[in-house]
Amino acid sequence: MARHKSNSRITPKGTVRTTDGVSRDAPQVDGPSPTWVAAVMFGLMGIGVVMILVNYTVSILGMPSNWYLLSGLGLILAGIIAATQYR
Numbered sequence: 001m002a003r004h005k006s007n008s009r010i011t012p013k014g015t016v017r018t019t020d021g022v023s024r025d026a027p028q029v030d031g032p033s034p035t036w037v038a039a040v041m042f043g044l045m046g047i048g049v050v051m052i053l054v055n056y057t058v059s060i061l062g063m064p065s066n067w068y069l070l071s072g073l074g075l076i077l078a079g080i081i082a083a084t085q086y087r
């Protein structure tokens with residue numbers, strides 16, 4: 001059995017020993033999300049909710065329109081998609 005110096009590595013740097021004894025590359029971990037991801041997420045959801053509320057409450061627009069409702073739901077969905085990118 002070969003002896004190694006106490007300060008030298010047996011496995012290359014950046015690998016992880018697994019339970020089966022095989023060294024594999026360590027997984028890369030992404031850092032935290034930039035601030036703009038949270039701002040876009042909450043902004044899209046907020047604009048969508050406001051669009052839906054304005055559609056049904058403000059009489060200036062006339063009768064409620066399905067296009068405003070669908071647009072608001074689309075913005076909320078875009079905010080949810082942005083939320084999946086948040087770390």
